[in-house]
Amino acid sequence: METPINFYSKNDFELTDQKRHEAWLKAVIESEEKEVGDLNYIFCSDGDVLEINQNYLGHDTYTDIITFDYSVNKIISAEIYISTDRVKENAEKFNVDFENELRRVMVHGILHCCGYGDSTEELKANMRASENKKMELFHVEQN
Template identity: 40%
Template sequence: MISYYNQGTNYKLKHKRSLSNWINQVVHLENSNFSIGNINVVLCDDEYVLDINKQFLNHNYYTDIITFDYCENTLISGDLMISIDTVKSNAKEYDVPFIEELYRVIAHGVLHLLGYKDSTENEKSEMRVAENNALILLKSIIPF
């Protein structure tokens, strides 16, 4: 089950059912043996994500997403804590529409749950390719 929440932001995410279908497709395209457990997409403000970053990861900086992985074997579960503030800033910096950047960040979190990493340049490159593929798939479901 995929659930959506707001924490410290009034942003209203649209197309939740279509987004959930897309997340399911991304998971199953990666590995048809995977199934969705509980994935929580939590839209937050910068301060909430900063607090989580400090408390759980010992990092004192803002970030667009923190992914908590609760996967067990082939059951994909986790929390995606997304800072709407940072996503907006990044969209401006990268000169892309806000909604595209938000969808990319959601894909990024799901890909972390699927085992993708982004510590090295090679891992970052693989992640970016997978994000782009996920966005291409999403555009066939929700034009943006």
């Protein structure tokens, strides 16, 4: 039996077309020659993500995503917290629609679990190129 990707919300956000997002994320993981394990997305507020950042990572900053990577070998497992407040603000800042920015953030978390980093300018450029490539998979018809 295939493991589902779960989507939860701690605020009033509701992910539309969850099955399509799940199929896309599975395709992304498979494109990295990995398998889906226990994968949970939690959509929440800036305050929730700030609290997680302070309590677990020792950072006193807002961010759009925090990924707790529990992957082992080729099995991708994680808890991925996404601030829908921050995604909305960044979509406006970068002049892209909310759904597009949300998918970028969602795939960003997966790519971290697949071994991509973003701690240097070179790694950030590689991460961005990979995000763009994986986002194209969303528009490919999934089986």
